[in-house]
Amino acid sequence: MNRRVLHIxxxxxxxxxRDRVLYNLIAFALLMSGAxxxxxxxxxxxxxxxxxxxGLTAVSLFGVVIAIFIGIGLVxxxxxxxxxxxxxxxxxxRWEFITGKFFGLAGTLLVNTLCMAVGVFAALLYxxxxxxxxxxxxxxxxxxxxxxxxxxxxxxxxxxxxxxPLMSAVFAFALFVVGCFSEDLRGFAAMAHGxxxxxxxxxxxxxxxFSALNVITSVAHGQPVSGQLVLYNTIYAxxxxxxxxxxxxxxxxxxxxx
Amino acid sequence: MPAIExxxxxxxxxxxxxxxxAKRALHPLQLTVAEGEIFGFLGPNGAGKTTTIKMLxxxxxxxxxxxxxxGGSISDPAVRAQVGFxxxxxxxxxxxxxxxxxxYYGQLSGIPGQERRQKVKAxxxxxxxxxxxxxxxxxxxKGMLQxxxxxxxxxxxxxxxxxxxxxxxxxxxxxxxxxxxxxxxxQEGKTVFFSTHILxxxxxxxxxxxxxxxxxxxxxxxxxxxxxxxxGKIELIWSGTTAPAALKAISAELHVxxxxxxxxxxxxxxxxxxxxxxxxGLRLISLTPVRSSLEDYFVSQVGPDKISAGAGS
Ligand SMILES: Nc1ncnc2c1ncn2[C@@H]1O[C@H](COP(=O)(O)OP(=O)(O)OP(=O)(O)O)[C@@H](O)[C@H]1O
Ligand SMILES: [Mg+2]
Numbered sequence: 001m002n003r004r005v006l007h008i009x010x011x012x013x014x015x016x017x018r019d020r021v022l023y024n025l026i027a028f029a030l031l032m033s034g035a036x037x038x039x040x041x042x043x044x045x046x047x048x049x050x051x052x053x054x055g056l057t058a059v060s061l062f063g064v065v066i067a068i069f070i071g072i073g074l075v076x077x078x079x080x081x082x083x084x085x086x087x088x089x090x091x092x093x094r095w096e097f098i099t100g101k102f103f104g105l106a107g108t109l110l111v112n113t114l115c116m117a118v119g120v121f122a123a124l125l126y127x128x129x130x131x132x133x134x135x136x137x138x139x140x141x142x143x144x145x146x147x148x149x150x151x152x153x154x155x156x157x158x159x160x161x162x163x164x165p166l167m168s169a170v171f172a173f174a175l176f177v178v179g180c181f182s183e184d185l186r187g188f189a190a191m192a193h194g195x196x197x198x199x200x201x202x203x204x205x206x207x208x209x210f211s212a213l214n215v216i217t218s219v220a221h222g223q224p225v226s227g228q229l230v231l232y233n234t235i236y237a238x239x240x241x242x243x244x245x246x247x248x249x250x251x252x253x254x255x256x257x258x
Numbered sequence: 259m260p261a262i263e264x265x266x267x268x269x270x271x272x273x274x275x276x277x278x279x280a281k282r283a284l285h286p287l288q289l290t291v292a293e294g295e296i297f298g299f300l301g302p303n304g305a306g307k308t309t310t311i312k313m314l315x316x317x318x319x320x321x322x323x324x325x326x327x328x329g330g331s332i333s334d335p336a337v338r339a340q341v342g343f344x345x346x347x348x349x350x351x352x353x354x355x356x357x358x359x360x361x362y363y364g365q366l367s368g369i370p371g372q373e374r375r376q377k378v379k380a381x382x383x384x385x386x387x388x389x390x391x392x393x394x395x396x397x398x399x400k401g402m403l404q405x406x407x408x409x410x411x412x413x414x415x416x417x418x419x420x421x422x423x424x425x426x427x428x429x430x431x432x433x434x435x436x437x438x439x440x441x442x443x444x445q446e447g448k449t450v451f452f453s454t455h456i457l458x459x460x461x462x463x464x465x466x467x468x469x470x471x472x473x474x475x476x477x478x479x480x481x482x483x484x485x486x487x488x489x490g491k492i493e494l495i496w497s498g499t500t501a502p503a504a505l506k507a508i509s510a511e512l513h514v515x516x517x518x519x520x521x522x523x524x525x526x527x528x529x530x531x532x533x534x535x536x537x538x539g540l541r542l543i544s545l546t547p548v549r550s551s552l553e554d555y556f557v558s559q560v561g562p563d564k565i566s567a568g569a570g571s
Contacts, residue, residue, distance in 0.1 A: 003365075004365075004366055007362065007366055008366075011351075014353075015353055018353040081349045082345060082349055083350060083351055084317075085315075085345040085348075086345065086348065086350070086407075086410055089317065089338060089343040090366045090367050091366070091368060092335070254319070257317045
């Protein structure tokens with residue numbers, strides 16, 4: 001990878017760590033251990049179901065909040081506080097800055113998710129005393145969750161390339177929520193007619209398809225994930241991230257810094 | 259080849275959320291800075307200095323015109339590698355220490371590892387932060403941040419240095435140090451372009467200056483050239499407690515202190531003033547020519563009302 005992109009990514013990661021972003025892990029650890037102890041006491045059959053469901057949902061929500069929070073925060077801070085002045089007047093291209101930020105944020109989320117994954121598996125071990133073959137699918141679910149984070153981070157960068165932090169956060173959260181219901185939107189598009197059909201189809205393409213990336217429930221029931229879905233989701237996420245980042249770069253290249 | 263050529267750069271900002279109003283921050287500006295010179299960019303608050311510099315550095319896009327730096331465009335990273343920049347009121351990543359920050363900037367400027375560590379260390383010493391290298395920037399004072407700003411601008415040994423108000427926020431000692439540093443940079447063969455309100459600094463340092471007011475260029479040249487055309491003044495001191503009415507009428511300033519009166523007046527009034535003193539029977543104590551300074555020129559171009567606002571910061 002390009003050296004400068006790497007340096008910017010590393011500095012972004014360092015900033016996130018020093019801004020105590022990883023402290024969210026404490027809250028997550030408390031939540032997981034509380035849930036595990038509680039579930040272990042009351043239920044007989046459904047411990048695994050509850051722990052996987054709750055654990056993965058928590059991983060996903062914590063991560064989404066962090067992705068939006070730091071994705072927008074760490075970029076808009078550079079613009080607002082004008083730290084960008086001394087970066088972009090060096091032999092650094094604007095696309096290198098955006099790309100470096102993306103990788104730094106992605107790295108932060110990855111480390112965060114890894115720690116959380118350890119927590120989920122620890123809780124799983126606590127309630128069912130041993131791992132089963134089906135637990136491997138939890139890893140696939142986690143992989144899909146990371147793909148979601150990448151998409152959201154790219155969107156956060158796209159929004160903060162032209163909008164205020166608050167508006168960017170609102171856009172990003174709205175897209176996340178709508179994206180979780182994208183399956184329904186696709187269903188609606190299939191049934192609708194005329195202008196409605198067009199609108200719904202267009203929206204279904206623009207809005208990130210988080211339904212397909214969410215396999216938490218089926219994994220919690222021990223159902224496998226098809227290899228085809230893994231492949232499709234990977235390609236889908238890569239294309240989505242690439243397009244969102246390209247948009248961010250295109251806007252940012254033309255932007256006057258304040 | 260000139261170091262910097264500003265070819266008709268202009269900027270109009272559109273302000274207001276709903277009905278956008280056009281605000282001309284800079285009229286088309288024509289300016290050339292030769293290689294190896296110290297060039298002062300002067301003007302009162304809001305004159306358009308920072309706007310010009312930001313366009314020059316490619317941070318803000320001009321409404322018209324272009325600029326060339328070392329014969330190339332600032333959008334070319336190879337050109338930017340040759341330029342050092344200190345922004346106005348710089349702010350840095352406050353979670354880093356001064357050393358980490360300079361390391362990071364050195365990496366981005368492509369300075370290789372071993373050399374970078376040495377340069378960072380030497381640079382911290384050079385700007386007087388040798389002791390504070392491992393302190394997080396959030397604990398730095400304004401003047402210390404300004405020093406970090408200067409350090410990052412010259413770390414990669416650029417050919418051209420562009421400083422936006424390098425003296426602001428510094429104590430008298432610090433200002434002196436920055437002055438010396440700018441002179442050293444010239445000795446090293448670098449071109450220095452800096453904006454300032456502090457006329458005495460510009461006068462002491464600059465080979466040439468440009469004066470900007472309300473987005474328009476009001477004068478360019480060597481300080482001596484610019485001040486040559488400004489009418490000189492003389493200072494008269496005589497013993498007494500009052501001034502004759504005729505003398506009052508032609509004096510620009512009059513101060514009575516104790517039993518002497520001091521008057522400042524235009525050079526060409528010297529003869530008539532002496533006549534008046536003689537006729538009134540007053541005893542002359544001294545007559546001294548006042549060297550016309552950059553400040554006089556500045557006032558003549560910008561108006562005295564603007565000076566007081568400009569000289570403060
Ligand atoms: N982002 C902006 N949007 C709108 N107007 C702006 C913007 N930046 C600067 N201006 C206006 O442009 C004019 C020139 O501002 P500039 O900052 O270039 O002045 P300056 O000479 O650097 O002043 P100072 O000595 O106070 O730093 C001012 O009238 C200012 O209000
Ligand atoms: Mg300014």
